[in-house]
Amino acid sequence: MTTDSVTSPPARRVGVIFDRDQRPEDLAEFAAAVEELGADDLWVVEDLAWAGGISSAAIALAATRRLRVGIGIMPAPLRNPALLAMELATLARAFPGRLIAGIGHGAPEWMAQVGAAIPTKLALLEETITAVRSLLAGGTTTFDGRTVQVDAVRLVHPPAEPPPVVAGVVRPRSLELSGRAADGTVMAEGQGPRAIEAALDAIAKGRKTAAPARPHELVLFTHLCVDDDPERVTAASAPVIAxxxxxxxxxxxxxxLVAGDAATTARRIRGLWDSGADTVVLRPVGEDPLGQVRSALAALGPSDA
Known part of the structure; x- marks a missing residue:
């Protein structure tokens, strides 16, 4: 854990997810509590019919002073790159150094529900990330891709410090795309050290053609279940595993999962860091999510900063 500037994210960060089932009106209080507990990040969720990522990030940023706020994950099929860059630039100027923006393919069934399913999802994601990053950098952007067209657009109020734009992806070709085009990768819940190793291999293939000086942050979402009773851990974990x-x-x-008593959860978080995750983002399962986060962070201790 760290309390340093988030301008250049160090390894061994720990974050917390504001779960999509929690009420939006509870977000500000939850974010403030997570900051008080000493976490580095708070991540908000954008899934179809739950809550908007940009508005949720704005609430969390306004309610805190130090936390980096991540958006995971905005579906490219629902976002015009120019409008998305405008929204992100506004937040990045108001809260410099405290935003990280995730973009992904979007769940196919959800995209189909709103008429946004397209066959060229790899091209759309890469072109969206590329165009958004270019616009946030402040220059005049012209982009004529297979799916994205931007003609001589320049933000009037670009951020002095563009926020990282990361790709929320799972499969090998998408991970390689992330290494090539994005500032980082967000891995979904359920994946452990072996999956991290495979993901890093795929990302490395893409990074062979990326700018050599550009850092690439690996963010891993993982379910958290802290309980001294193994039977309660098993019961709480069963739906997640299914x-x-x-x-x-x-x-x-x-x-x-990061599951077990507090010492076990701390050991499993360290294992994810040691396997190559730069940021581990905890998604509490079951009752008392903040209490579980408190227990896990206390077990990690200052030596893990």
């Missing part, structure tokens, strides 16, 4: 077995297309025993 969901991510299907989502990740892996056997149940390969679904990774």
């Amino acid at each position: 969901e991510y077995t299907e989502f990740l297309r892996v056997p149940p025993e390969e679904v990774f």
Whole structure:
């Protein structure tokens, strides 16, 4: 954990997710509490029919003084790159150094529900990230891609410090795309050290054609379940394991959680850092999410900064 500037994110950051099922009116208080507990990040969620990522990030940023706020993950099919860059630039100017913006493909079934499903999702994501990053950098952007067209657009109020734009992706080709085009990668819940190693290999292929000086942050979302009772941990974890077995297309025993007593959860977080995750973002499962975060952070201690 760290309390230093978030301008150049160091390794071994820890964050917390404001779960999509929590009420938007509770976000400000939750964000302030997470900051008080000493976490580095708060991540908000944008899933279809839940809450908007930009508005949620604005609430969390306004309610805190130090936390970096991440948006995970805005679907490229729902976002015009110029408008998205305008929104992100506004937040980045008002809260410099405290925003990180995730963009992804969007869940296919959700995109189909709103008429936004397209066959060229890899091209759309890469072109959206490229155009948004160019606009945030402050220059005049002209981009004529397969799916994205921008003709001589320049932001009137670009941020002095452009926020990192990261890709929320899962499969190998998308991970390689992230290494090539984005400032970082967000890995979904359920993935542990073995998945991190495979993801880093795919990202490295993309980074061979990226600007050599550009850093690339690996952010890993992971479920958190802190309880001294193994039976309660098993009961709370069972629905998560079932969901991510299907989502990740892996056997149940390969679904990774940060679960167990406080010492065990701290050990598992350290294991994710040691495997290559720069930022581990905790998604509490079950009752008393803030209490679980408090226990996990206390078990990590200042030596893990």
